Amino acid sequence: MSGDIFVIAEHRDGAILDTTYELLGRARALxxxxxxxxxxxxxxxxxxxxxxxxxxxxxxxxxxxxxxxSFSPTAYQAALVPLVRERQPALVLVANGGSGMDVAAGLxxxxxxxxxxxxxxxxxxxxxxxxxxxxxxxxxxxxVRFAGGRGIVTAVAGSxxxxxGMSSGSPAIETIAPAATDDRIRFVDLLRPEAGDVDITRESxxxxxxxxxxxxxNIELVEALASALGGAVSSxxxxxxxxxxxxxxxxxxxxxxxxxxxxxxxxxxxxxxxxEGMRGAELIIAVNSDARAPIFSVAHYGVVADLLDVVPxxxxxxxx
Amino acid sequence: xxxxxxxxxxxxxxxELEIDADGTGLDREWLPFVASEWDEYALEEALLLRDQGxxxxxxxxxxxxxxxxxxxxxxxCLARGADRVVKVGAFEAPPDSHTxxxxxxxxxxxxxxxxxxxxxxxxxxxxxQVGPLVATRLDLPHVSVVTHIGLAHHHTTVxxxxxxxxxxVAEFEVQLPAVLGVQTSRETPRYAPVSRIRQLxxxxxxxAMAAGGGPGSGLVIEAMAIPxxxxxxxxxxxxxQAIAERIAAILAERGIGTAVAR
Numbered sequence: 001m002s003g004d005i006f007v008i009a010e011h012r013d014g015a016i017l018d019t020t021y022e023l024l025g026r027a028r029a030l031x032x033x034x035x036x037x038x039x040x041x042x043x044x045x046x047x048x049x050x051x052x053x054x055x056x057x058x059x060x061x062x063x064x065x066x067x068x069x070s071f072s073p074t075a076y077q078a079a080l081v082p083l084v085r086e087r088q089p090a091l092v093l094v095a096n097g098g099s100g101m102d103v104a105a106g107l108x109x110x111x112x113x114x115x116x117x118x119x120x121x122x123x124x125x126x127x128x129x130x131x132x133x134x135x136x137x138x139x140x141x142x143x144v145r146f147a148g149g150r151g152i153v154t155a156v157a158g159s160x161x162x163x164x165g166m167s168s169g170s171p172a173i174e175t176i177a178p179a180a181t182d183d184r185i186r187f188v189d190l191l192r193p194e195a196g197d198v199d200i201t202r203e204s205x206x207x208x209x210x211x212x213x214x215x216x217x218n219i220e221l222v223e224a225l226a227s228a229l230g231g232a233v234s235s236x237x238x239x240x241x242x243x244x245x246x247x248x249x250x251x252x253x254x255x256x257x258x259x260x261x262x263x264x265x266x267x268x269x270x271x272x273x274x275x276e277g278m279r280g281a282e283l284i285i286a287v288n289s290d291a292r293a294p295i296f297s298v299a300h301y302g303v304v305a306d307l308l309d310v311v312p313x314x315x316x317x318x319x320x
Numbered sequence: 321x322x323x324x325x326x327x328x329x330x331x332x333x334x335x336e337l338e339i340d341a342d343g344t345g346l347d348r349e350w351l352p353f354v355a356s357e358w359d360e361y362a363l364e365e366a367l368l369l370r371d372q373g374x375x376x377x378x379x380x381x382x383x384x385x386x387x388x389x390x391x392x393x394x395x396x397c398l399a400r401g402a403d404r405v406v407k408v409g410a411f412e413a414p415p416d417s418h419t420x421x422x423x424x425x426x427x428x429x430x431x432x433x434x435x436x437x438x439x440x441x442x443x444x445x446x447x448x449q450v451g452p453l454v455a456t457r458l459d460l461p462h463v464s465v466v467t468h469i470g471l472a473h474h475h476t477t478v479x480x481x482x483x484x485x486x487x488x489v490a491e492f493e494v495q496l497p498a499v500l501g502v503q504t505s506r507e508t509p510r511y512a513p514v515s516r517i518r519q520l521x522x523x524x525x526x527x528a529m530a531a532g533g534g535p536g537s538g539l540v541i542e543a544m545a546i547p548x549x550x551x552x553x554x555x556x557x558x559x560x561q562a563i564a565e566r567i568a569a570i571l572a573e574r575g576i577g578t579a580v581a582r
Contacts, residue, residue, distance in 0.1 A: 098483055101448075101452060135444060136444060140547075144540060185493070191489040228577065283570075310563055
């Protein structure tokens with residue numbers, strides 16, 4: 001085996017995604033301790049030009065083939081399994097997302113390599129890699145090692161600074177063709193969300209609601225508060241899934257990433273997927289009836305109370 | 321089209337979680353278990369697809385674990401409309417995802433399927449998601465984070481939408497048989513009356529299939545801990561009025577909420 005740390009690069013619209021830079025920065029910092037190099041693995045069709053954006057890597061392996069023009073779980077799996085089997089990296093880092101889940105678990109099962117999922121930290125010490133993973137919607141953290149010292153890590157977005165992976169450099173570029181192809185999953189199209197009436201990424205005050213709102217009719221209470229504050233209403237995933245607010249108002253991993261001046265989290269427990277989208281807010285005030293809700297770990301101010309009591313009182317206080 | 325749904329139970333997060341004496345696992349002695357939320361979406365989606373007019377059957381496979389109530393889970397599946405239910409394996413404690421995937425894959429050798437649906441993830445899948453692990457063991461294509469499934473008339477492919485950050489969605493054409501990890505269902509999972517579930521637990525046939533030893537996760541858990549919550553937050557207490565006053569003051573310091581016309 002080598003001591004190399006592989007980072008599976010993700011790209012869209014001709015640009016490397018931030019989550020890839022987050023992993024690359026971490027790989028670069030740990031490569032010395034691992035006794036190898038940070039290696040970016042870039043799959044695509046005619047993507048050699050993108051390799052230049054991966055300057056934080058010591059080497060870039062470009063797997064170039066027509067079947068890799070867009071992400072397909074089977075095409076990626078067919079290309080990556082032989083590559084990882086042959087090169088034997090110490091670690092394979094993958095962003096925890098739609099495509100990352102397919103890639104990482106697929107590699108794990110195909111290669112019998114252990115997988116540590118939902119990682120928020122990764123270090124290397126005398127006993128090898130040590131991964132901190134989130135479990136039970138962020139209520140538990142587990143520190144795990146790989147039995148054989150090698151493994152795959154899927155990391156939660158935002159766990160490492162992207163800037164560390166954006167440094168320029170001149171990595172050695174190796175271009176190969178995929179060793180195998182598998183077109184059982186064929187990419188058809190990329191669908192983008194329609195623009196909403198409100199762009200929550202541009203609002204300076206967001207009043208965000210989660211399951212704690214209880215009933216759809218209670219959304220009115222939150223709208224009244226947002227209006228009193230001159231802000232907009234946003235939500236966690238369950239509220240958008242229920243159709244109580246449009247998908248364009250959803251904050252989090254599968255929604256939008258927001259950085260308002262003030263983020264009021266009302267009845268939002270703070271699952272990792274939600275925190276991913278809002279932890280960068282300047283001021284976070286959380287109201288939740290569960291004192292153990294993970295949202296309080298990122299909030300600046302916390303209130304353990306029913307939002308249905310607090311919201312009308314606050315709206316009245318603000319003269320709304 | 322024959323559908324198989326893979327389900328499991330997970331600890332109910334409404335209860336306080338505690339770490340066991342070893343400091344490497346959950347204290348499960350008094351822990352209530354519930355169906356994994358995403359598995360319920362998978363079941364709902366399977367029932368909707370079957371009833372869209374393409375017909376077929378829905379078979380539910382659930383891990384048999386001593387700490388939970390798997391019979392109740394499977395009776396609930398029947399009450400909601402599943403055609404057949406099977407308990408897979410007999411585990412003392414919830415197995416890791418790799419072991420669970422091996423158990424499901426073993427059972428699937430004896431069941432006909434065109435499309436296998438399961439929850440995209442579970443709150444306890446430390447060693448990865450069961451869906452792609454099962455798929456790889458069976459050499460089937462798999463798509464995770466699926467938010468829409470569309471059937472084709474020829475029953476050789478399905479359309480699946482995979483969701484990414486920012487609400488961007490990829491549309492795939494997936495050759496059957498395949499495994500899809502369901503993020504959400506079109507409809508809220510249907511309700512089944514408790515009385516009906518109780519009745520089915522007494523009268524319905526719940527099949528059982530043995531599971532061989534799993535490969536294990538290959539992970540060594542050194543420690544589990546409950547992260548400090550609230551440590552960074554300044555907690556505001558008092559009655560509702562006092563809380564509203566305090567929040568208004570914090571916002572006013574930042575010039576927010578003060579410019580309201582009076």
